[in-house]
């Protein structure tokens with residue numbers, strides 16, 4: 439599942455197979471958009487006023503589509519809420535809604551056939567953008583669907599007689615509406631309904647095979663995200679409006695970790711909004727990351743990222759992989775049965791303490807030497823660290839290793855097993871677990887934990903939110919994940935193995 443395994447597999451494939459194997463590639467683009475907001479999102483607007491607002495954001499999309507096309511992009515992803523904004527309620531978003539036809543039921547090109555449906559100006563503009571610049575366009579917009587839904591005739595309807603969904607739409611390079619996905623895991627979104635069941639939506643492209651769709655908070659849950667991965671989808675598209683949450687859930691940190699841990703390409707387009715601390719987008723493959731994370735105080739503006747990346751769809755015709763390993767995605771992505779817990783072989787280091795990290799009580803141990811080993815457990819879940827620290831003269835930074843096994847408490851509950859080496863925000867142990875954006879101490883380390891899931895998302899985040907590619911990652915048959923890293927380019931903020939126990943979420 440991880441780095442070394444992946445690399446050695448590809449080396450092997452290149453030798454064994456003939457013809458092009460790994461060099462089929464395409465050019466992807468994501469745009470981090472500094473969204474122009476409606477200053478008064480609780481006041482309903484007329485359709486005309488709502489359209490005037492949205493056209494301002496769409497004008498910027500148009501410029502970026504032109505730039506992306508110039509750089510050879512074949513697909514361009516825009517962020518969640520990028521056209522309409524956020525903080526609406528169910529009524530105040532009305533003027534922004536369009537009814538998006540189901541592309542699985544009918545074939546419609548809004549650009550060439552604008553008269554088929556009224557009230558679809560945004561769909562028409564996006565479709566024409568895709569067609570004019572000859573690229574696939576993925577955007578996010580609000581959808582109004584009458585009850586009952588064709589896809590779920592039995593379900594009950596909201597009291598006001600229709601559904602409102604946070605929705606991704608995809609247009610092919612000739613403007614055809616090819617996919618529609620309704621967000622399943624909402625995050626404080628009063629304007630929207632949760633669809634009656636998760637939608638597992640993918641679409642086919644001529645340049646890279648299949649892509650799957652998800653939105654923002656979806657990335658933390660099994661459905662639709664892991665359901666897509668388990669169906670063999672290795673390329674995921676991810677519009678987001680992510681509120682950064684150091685030290686474990688900063689945007690680019692988790693985007694990088696997810697792509698590595700799930701062994702997929704992730705095209706992540708975030709909003710840029712300083713007030714909400716939304717920033718950080720990227721194009722990630724298991725082998726590379728092209729990303730942007732604005733620094734505090736940088737001007738609040740958009741950013742286009744473009745990168746050539748390999749095709750990862752094993753079923754794609756341009757991919758010559760016909761052997762078992764390449765195609766049998768169910769095997770490479772299914773859960774290992776949780777290994778039976780055994781008592782830790784190394785006793786926990788003596789002076790552990792509890793401190794809260796993103797609202798969860800982590801059991802921490804301090805790194806109080808320049809090199810050594812520490813161990814910390816939460817119940818039977820243990821994390822082990824071997825480290826050598828390169829301290830700047832006069833620097834007094836505090837570092838600690840934390841373990842947490844249990845359910846995250848908060849807006850939604852999710853079950854995790856986490857090992858995290860963090861720079862504490864201050865010099866008191868109570869500051870361990872709090873977010874901080876800069877660090878001076880570089881670290882060579884090996885971080886290890888024995889997980890009850892194969893979905894473990896690894897990351898190394900350095901000072902000023904710089905990502906480092908872990909040097910070595912390995913998963914043993916018993917669930918032990920080892921991450922080794924050295925020669926850091928900046929001080930260490932967080933090194934993390936974030937295990938998601940999806941199977942315990944509903945227990």
Ligand SMILES: *[C@@H]1O[C@H](CO)[C@@H](O)[C@H](O)[C@H]1NC(C)=O
Nearest residue numbers: 439440443672701750764770
């Ligand atoms: C990662 O995905 C590739 C296909 O994109 C597959 O060939 C490889 O076996 C996977 N690696 C692991 C360790 O699952």
Ligand SMILES: *[C@@H]1O[C@H](CO)[C@@H](O)[C@H](O)[C@H]1NC(C)=O
Nearest residue numbers: 457458459460461462463756
């Ligand atoms: C793949 O690599 C081979 C050998 O380097 C080259 O001949 C071929 O043109 C490449 N194919 C693509 C699609 O880049």
Ligand SMILES: *[C@@H]1O[C@H](CO)[C@@H](O)[C@H](O)[C@H]1NC(C)=O
Nearest residue numbers: 551552553554555556557558
């Ligand atoms: C669009 O709206 C106009 C004016 O209300 C109406 O006459 C026309 O039938 C509508 N067209 C469609 C396709 O619904």
Ligand SMILES: *[C@@H]1O[C@H](CO)[C@@H](O)[C@H](O)[C@H]1NC(C)=O
Nearest residue numbers: 787788789790803804806807
């Ligand atoms: C480091 O902490 C351990 C307990 O965790 C303690 O036994 C040891 O004396 C400490 N070493 C130093 C150099 O402070």
Ligand SMILES: *[C@@H]1O[C@H](CO)[C@@H](O)[C@H](O)[C@H]1NC(C)=O
Nearest residue numbers: 792799801816817818843844
């Ligand atoms: C993990 O630590 C917390 C805080 O000390 C504790 O309440 C919880 O029971 C521990 N979990 C397990 C599985 O032991």
Ligand SMILES: *[C@@H]1O[C@H](CO)[C@@H](O)[C@H](O)[C@H]1NC(C)=O
Nearest residue numbers: 882909910922923924925926
């Ligand atoms: C780290 O840097 C040292 C000194 O520059 C070098 O000898 C070593 O090979 C590097 N290690 C890795 C894993 O790149």
